Amino acid sequence: MNKITIPPILNIAVEAGQAILEVYHDPAQDFQITAKKDNSPLTAADQRSHDIIMKGLTALHPDIPVLSEEGAEVPYEIRKDWPLYWCVDPLDGTKEFINRNGEFTVNIALMANNEPVMGIIYSPVLNVIYYGSLEEGSFKMIPGASPERIFVSKENSNWTAIGSRSHADPEEEEVLKEFPVKDKISIGSSLKFCIIAEGKAQVYYRKGPTMEWDTAAGQAIAVSAGATMLNASKGKFYYNKPSLLNPGFFCYSG
Numbered sequence: 001m002n003k004i005t006i007p008p009i010l011n012i013a014v015e016a017g018q019a020i021l022e023v024y025h026d027p028a029q030d031f032q033i034t035a036k037k038d039n040s041p042l043t044a045a046d047q048r049s050h051d052i053i054m055k056g057l058t059a060l061h062p063d064i065p066v067l068s069e070e071g072a073e074v075p076y077e078i079r080k081d082w083p084l085y086w087c088v089d090p091l092d093g094t095k096e097f098i099n100r101n102g103e104f105t106v107n108i109a110l111m112a113n114n115e116p117v118m119g120i121i122y123s124p125v126l127n128v129i130y131y132g133s134l135e136e137g138s139f140k141m142i143p144g145a146s147p148e149r150i151f152v153s154k155e156n157s158n159w160t161a162i163g164s165r166s167h168a169d170p171e172e173e174e175v176l177k178e179f180p181v182k183d184k185i186s187i188g189s190s191l192k193f194c195i196i197a198e199g200k201a202q203v204y205y206r207k208g209p210t211m212e213w214d215t216a217a218g219q220a221i222a223v224s225a226g227a228t229m230l231n232a233s234k235g236k237f238y239y240n241k242p243s244l245l246n247p248g249f250f251c252y253s254g
């Protein structure tokens with residue numbers, strides 16, 4: 001097996017993000033929206049990003065399987081025995097992409113024994129990469145520039161909560177009362193985990209549904225920067241479940 005290192009994966013994420021941007025900035029594109037099973041919009045950009053990531057990851061690591069939102073469904077009976085796999089969301093924040101507000105990301109996570117151990121998130125519009133591994137910590141980088149190490153906030157009071165722009169649940173406010181929250185901000189996509197990782201917000205509570213590929217890379221980056229990820233009952237947050245639908249969760253500083 002080839003040694004797994006982060007830099008070539010960063011290049012794949014940036015290449016995928018640039019392909020997304022070509023669609024995003026094309027004024028002739030009406031995004032060819034079709035309905036997926038969960039009714040979220042599917043665009044040409046999702047598919048282009050998926051193809052680049054699949055090609056890139058399988059060329060680098062032909063022996064590591066890929067579970068992608070845009071890939072074929074893999075039966076639980078097969079994936080349950082994977083010791084290592086990539087969990088990929090080629091374009092997270094499709095609603096934000098369609099609304100052209102820039103809040104979408106490319107997400108690649110390495111899963112070892114069903115835990116996110118490495119994560120890469122690229123925001124094509126911001127042209128910023130967040131990445132991290134449990135071994136080496138988390139970083140923020142403009143492609144081609146030097147990476148900056150990032151850490152969660154050490155703030156004990158005056159917390160900022162971060163939540164979904166398009167899928168917030170009114171009951172989230174209630175649960176957030178157990179944290180010292182003073183402010184609330186909303187943003188689309190896995191950027192929420194990155195903002196926790198760089199200490200600009202302290203808690204992300206999500207009541208409503210997400211899929212495993214929405215959280216895997218973000219969890220790896222946030223946890224590698226010092227955050228805690230728990231399910232909504234404060235238990236362990238599991239991956240590679242028979243259903244890839246996530247329960248509610250908390251991701252918070254410390």
Ligand SMILES: Nc1ncnc2c1ncn2[C@@H]1O[C@H](COP(=O)(O)O)[C@@H](OP(=O)(O)O)[C@H]1O
Nearest residue numbers: 040091092093094164166167188189209210211
């Ligand atoms: N009813 C539902 N069932 C499953 N996942 C849902 C969902 N509604 C939203 N999501 C997930 O929430 C993600 C968006 O989160 P956010 O609102 O934080 O940006 C979506 O990612 P995609 O945009 O990649 O489809 C989608 O996977």
Ligand SMILES: [Mg+2]
Nearest residue numbers: 089092093214
């Ligand atoms: Mg997603």
